[in-house]
Amino acid sequence: MSLTFNLMRATAAGGRRAQIDLPHQTVETPVFMPVGTAGSVKAVAQDVLESLGAQIILGNTYHLYLRPGHEPIRRMGGLHRLISWPRGLLTDSGGFQVYSLAQLRRVSDDGVRFRSHLDGSSHFFTPEHSMDVQIALGADIAMAFDECTEYPATRERAQESLRLTMAWARRSLDHFRAHQHETPWHEELGGRTQSLFGIVQGGVYTDLRRESAERLVEMDFDGYAIGGLSVGEPREATLEVISEVLPLLPKDKPRYVMGVGYPDEIERYARMGIDMMDCVLPTRAARHGLLFTSEGRMNIKNRQYAEDQNPPDPACDCMVCRRYSRAYLRHLIQAGEPLAGTLNSIHNLAFYLGIMRRVRAELGQG
RNA sequence: GCACAGGUGGCCGAGCGGUUAAUGGCAGCAGACUGUAAAUCUGCCGCUCCUUGGAGCUACGGAGGUUCGAAUCCUCCCCUGUGCA
Numbered sequence: 001m002s003l004t005f006n007l008m009r010a011t012a013a014g015g016r017r018a019q020i021d022l023p024h025q026t027v028e029t030p031v032f033m034p035v036g037t038a039g040s041v042k043a044v045a046q047d048v049l050e051s052l053g054a055q056i057i058l059g060n061t062y063h064l065y066l067r068p069g070h071e072p073i074r075r076m077g078g079l080h081r082l083i084s085w086p087r088g089l090l091t092d093s094g095g096f097q098v099y100s101l102a103q104l105r106r107v108s109d110d111g112v113r114f115r116s117h118l119d120g121s122s123h124f125f126t127p128e129h130s131m132d133v134q135i136a137l138g139a140d141i142a143m144a145f146d147e148c149t150e151y152p153a154t155r156e157r158a159q160e161s162l163r164l165t166m167a168w169a170r171r172s173l174d175h176f177r178a179h180q181h182e183t184p185w186h187e188e189l190g191g192r193t194q195s196l197f198g199i200v201q202g203g204v205y206t207d208l209r210r211e212s213a214e215r216l217v218e219m220d221f222d223g224y225a226i227g228g229l230s231v232g233e234p235r236e237a238t239l240e241v242i243s244e245v246l247p248l249l250p251k252d253k254p255r256y257v258m259g260v261g262y263p264d265e266i267e268r269y270a271r272m273g274i275d276m277m278d279c280v281l282p283t284r285a286a287r288h289g290l291l292f293t294s295e296g297r298m299n300i301k302n303r304q305y306a307e308d309q310n311p312p313d314p315a316c317d318c319m320v321c322r323r324y325s326r327a328y329l330r331h332l333i334q335a336g337e338p339l340a341g342t343l344n345s346i347h348n349l350a351f352y353l354g355i356m357r358r359v360r361a362e363l364g365q366g
Numbered sequence: 367g368c369a370c371a372g373g374u375g376g377c378c379g380a381g382c383g384g385u386u387a388a389u390g391g392c393a394g395c396a397g398a399c400u401g402u403a404a405a406u407c408u409g410c411c412g413c414u415c416c417u418u419g420g421a422g423c424u425a426c427g428g429a430g431g432u433u434c435g436a437a438u439c440c441u442c443c444c445c446u447g448u449g450c451a
Contacts, residue, residue: 033401035401035402036402037401037402038402042402042404042405043405058402060401060402063402063403090401092401095401096401096402097401097402097403099401100401100402100403101403103403104403116403117403118403143401146401148401199401225401227401228401229401230400230401231400232400238400256401257401258401259400259401260400260401261400262400265400266400277401278400278401279400279401280399280400280401280402280404281399281400282400283402284399284400284402284404284405284406285398285399285400286405287405287406288398288399288404288405288406288407289405290398290399299396299397301395301396302395302396303394303395333405334394336405338405340405341405
């Protein structure tokens with residue numbers, strides 16, 4: 001069963017700007033997606049995300065499977081309903097955890113055995129299982145189960161990792177197509193279904209990347225992601241991979257770079273034609289006191305802001321910058337107040353979303 | 367007044383003759399963070415010099431003393447807590 005609707009449609013004539021027509025949201029691209037791993041964009045409530053203009057956020061298969069469990073979420077009508085989020089939702093497959101939980105897992109051709117970071121219990125993830133969990137969660141977009149290749153990786157290692165990711169992509173797609181109508185809101189939303197994206201791997205080896213992209217395109221996913229970037233490689237390498245892979249991916253389907261980046265990076269990739277990006281950086285850095293501003297990085301914990309009554313970013317009109325001073329934000333984080341993480345996250349997300357809004361406006365003009 | 371228990375670097379708190387400028391923790395100062403095991407992690411944190419590495423000075427309530435050597439032992443004094451008068 002393949003999709004019966006056109007996921008991607010161009011908008012402004014001649015422009016590169018487009019929309020992604022998802023069951024829960026029409027997403028204007030290019031789009032930045034805040035990361036809400038465990039059913040929450042940490043420290044920021046859903047109504048605030050809406051007012052910031054977030055169109056789509058991420059959830060994580062592995063985390064939500066462990067807690068509260070995908071079956072409970074299915075029974076409650078899916079992740080959208082559980083977290084009360086009416087807009088777009090994308091679930092990562094757990095593939096990134098194959099990389100980030102390296103100390104807690106063992107990989108085989110069939111799948112990955114994880115030891116839970118919560119209680120040490122053992123769990124086996126296969127592409128099919130990841131699909132089952134993601135279908136139960138019911139995000140608008142599910143991701144193929146992949147292995148995020150570490151950096152540095154030898155060519156042989158990257159090749160082997162890629163072989164695995166390609167085999168898993170095939171299995172992910174077959175299983176997903178067979179079951180995608182089982183998502184909790186399928187009937188409620190007039191028979192609409194989730195989409196599944198394939199993930200390009202191949203490390204920093206451009207020929208492997210090209211091979212990966214071509215094979216995925218042959219499989220005919222609903223969209224394509226470039227994964228395995230920003231894992232420690234030089235920025236030129238990141239850029240080279242994106243430049244090589246992007247032209248190989250169909251323009252009429254969403255193209256997504258996973259896990260990037262700094263403000264200048266997401267702006268650059270958006271201008272190159274990337275439609276979607278996600279990153280924990282704006283929220284994690286915010287909780288740690290790092291603000292992204294029109295004048296660069298600002299570590300709001302620094303003593304120099306102790307009595308600074310200026311807004312965090314004078315050029316920003318977000319709800320935080322309109323109301324609170326640097327001195328107050330510094331005080332909050334020094335005092336360990338949870339509100340620090342919230343306000344800092346709101347600003348950083350506003351900053352990131354603002355970049356995308358600006359790029360969209362420019363691209364829309366051709 | 368008597369009896370115990372104590373007084374250690376900004377705070378709390380180890381150490382109880384040498385390897386102690388003195389373990390830890392907190393606070394403080396700075397740095398990192400890229401599909402979130404992250405409200406986390408790392409570094410610095412007595413003073414003054416020179417280049418890493420060092421050099422000098424000052425330090426464990428106060429004053430004396432014992433000792434080659436004392437935050438650690440002794441004497442006296444001051445102060446704090448608890449109990450009894």
